[in-house]
Amino acid sequence: MRITQQLTTTLREAPHDAESGNHELLVRAGFIRQLTAGIYSFLPLGARVIHNISKIIREEMDRAGGQEVIMPVLQPRELWEQRPAEGGASRAELYAGEFFSLEDRKGRELILGPTHEEVAHSLIADFVQSYRDLPQYIYQLQVKFRDQWRPRGGLLRTRELLMMDLYSFDANEAGLERSYQQMIEAYKAVFTRCGLRFLIVQADSGPIGGSTSHEFIAPVEAGEDTVILCRNCDYAANQERAEFVSSEQARETPLELEEVYTPNCKSISELAAFLAIQENRTLKSICYVASGKFVLAIIRGDLEINEIKLANILQREGLNAADLHLASPEELTEAGIIAGYTSPLGKDKQILIVADISLKQGNNYVAGANKAEYHIKHVNYPRDFRVDVWGDIALAYEGATCSQCGGKLYSIRSSELGHIFKPGTLYSYLFQTTFLDTDGTTRPIFMGSYGIGISRLMGIIVEQSHDDKGIIWPFSVAPYHVALIGLDLDKPETGQAAGQLYTDLLAAGIEVLFDDRTETAGVKFNDADLLGLPLRAVISKRSLKNGGVELKLRSQKESRIVPLSDTVRAIQEEIHKELAR
Known part of the structure; x- marks a missing residue:
């Protein structure tokens, strides 16, 4: 190709809205153009890179036994409204904030697919009748639509993204594990061939669901994720999932409650400084709302709440947490809660109290007095307050103690290259996707779900491979x-x-x-x-x-x-x- 004939132009200056290296360089070099927030056109150079990445993915998925299909972008909403037999939220509720929805001329509700687990099950049900038909691996390369709350980072977080999604179907848990490991090797091959540096970390399954989930992540400063790793062992997890051992705290003789005047002490740091105590001697109380119900999350003052862990606990308790959010000033006023001075003491039974397991270690905490400018000293469980649900709701942090080996944890910024899940029989029970086993028994199919963000890969390659002059494309994906x-x-x-x-x-x-x-x-x-x-x-x-x-x-x-x-x-x-x- 001659440059004089190519639809492209280079820019000397970075676009004013560039938030990351890949956004700046890909626009300046003439690979992409932004149409609106989180939505991009790929110019000829960019399209060639996407084609090369896609070629690598197809080769590795085919080598792993995958068969390429093309599933519909438009999906009936009712597919997503199936509820688990044991209760809980539907996927429509879990994904509610990310759907792009529309109606056809007959008023039937449709969505633009953010993912295709439901469609894959409806498809495979037509072809799998017995154990002889398993395993099966189907995949597609298709545009997905997700109404991200804040698209950012160029191609790292977009509302319209090109993605490879593969679905495995097996007869039992052992077969699913073999497929899962097979896809891990296929993913390693894809990312290695694309010239990427990557890690495999434990991850939260999110709205996809299932017992097990891993992310393939690329260390990049502009990344939207934080990954927690151990300096001594191979422990690695997304911060959303990461566990740690909270510092030990000796128990004291329980003392009587004592109300103290604490002017202008709305934050834990202000309170600890005013009373000349360690932050871990305080009790932090955060008010949330999920599905219209008030949730009071309480944790030791030196720790932060992990909202993903909290949402997962609420889901397990049968409360749909898809819309979990910090209580607004209006909601706090309606509930009679004073921001900055609330605590679990004297709370109405209508408020669900979720406590972090760190609170079981110490006692004689300082907590809010439920009135402005005052706190209460020597608060103890269960004497002074109730807990409805105990769980790990703490956010892992750099310097914490590893739960696996006792070493020190550290964090890095990263971006997700791919995500793999084990939904198992979750969708099979929803859609009655079954097969006849060797003994003639009807059994549910075990599913694995695997995704790679192709357009995101392009952005991450640039984040990892550039200098102060511009991009440095690996030969394997270069236009x-x-x-x-x-x-x-x-x-x-x-x-x-x-x-x-x-x-x-x-x-x-x-x-x-x-x-x-x-x-x-x-x-x-x-x-x-x-x-x-x-x-x-x-x-x-x-x-x-x-x-x-x-x-x-x-x-x-x-x-x-x-x-x-x-x-x-x-x-x-x-x-x-x-x-x-």
Whole structure:
């Protein structure tokens, strides 16, 4: 492709709304353009990268036994409104905030699919009758729609995203485990071939559901997730899921309640400083609302509440927590709760009190007095307040103690490359997806669910692979392997040599982008660095005088001169060597 013929342009300045490196570089280099918040067009260069990533994914999914299908984007809402037999929220309720909904001309409610577990089950039910039909792996590459609360980070969090989703179907738990491990290996191959640095961490299953979930994450500063790791062992988990051992706290002789005046002490830090005590001697009380019910979450003052863990506990208690949110000032007023000074003391039975297990270690806590400017000292459980539900609702943090080995935890910023789940029989019971076993017994199918964000991968590759000049594409996903830069093209010798080399490279099947513009050398070199094609070939009056064509990898500083007659062969060898890494 000649640059003069390509639908693209480079920008010298970063877009004013750029929040991350991938957003800035992909827009400046002419790979993407934003239509509106979280929605992008992929220009020819960007589309080629997406195609190359998709090709790698297809090859690895096929190698793992996957069969590609195309499932509908439009889904009937009633598919999502099935409820578990034992009760609890439907997926429509769990996903409510992310749905893009619409109605057809007959008034039937539809959604734009954020994921396809329900559709996959309805499809597989038509083809799986007995154990002989299992296992099955079906996958698709399709655009998904999720109404993100705050799209950010360029391609890292969007409302319209290209995704690969694969669904495995097995006869039993052992088969599901084999499929799960098989997909872990396939994912490793995909991300390795894409030139990514990644980790596998324990994760929360979220609205997909199931007993087990892992994320493949890429360490990037612009990432939207925090991952907790141990310095001593291999423990690694998304902060939403991470566990830790809270610091020990000795129990004292219980003392009598004592109300104290604490002016302007609405925060734990202010309270601890005023009373000259450690924050872990205080009791933090946070008011939430879920499905119209007040929830008071209480935890030791030195810890923070993990709202994902809290929501999961509420779900297990039969309360739909899809809309869990901090109580608004109006909701607090309606419930007679004073912000900054509330506590579990004297709370009405209508308020569900959820306590973190850290509170079982100590006693004689300082808690709110349920009136402005006052707290109460020497608060003890169960003498002074009730707890409806105990659980781990604490947010893991850097420096905490590892629950596996006792080592110290640390955190890194990251972004999700892929997520895998074990829904097991969850959807099979919803949709009566069954098969006949060897003994003729009807049994539920065991499902695995696996997703890779393809457009997000493109953004993460840029986050991990760039310098102050621009992008550095790995050969495996680069839109073109070679940036051919022609200088002095108005001179017959160099113009003819550059044109012939371009023709020879195309004839050899080499993917090449020829900068045939009448721009200065500086503009062309800067644009080549910005675009980040992995191999640069420069042909100019000076290079010809020095013996041929100047070759340089984008990732290296030094270049070398290759005779013009050997250039095609040298480029082929370089590409083959890099792709074989």
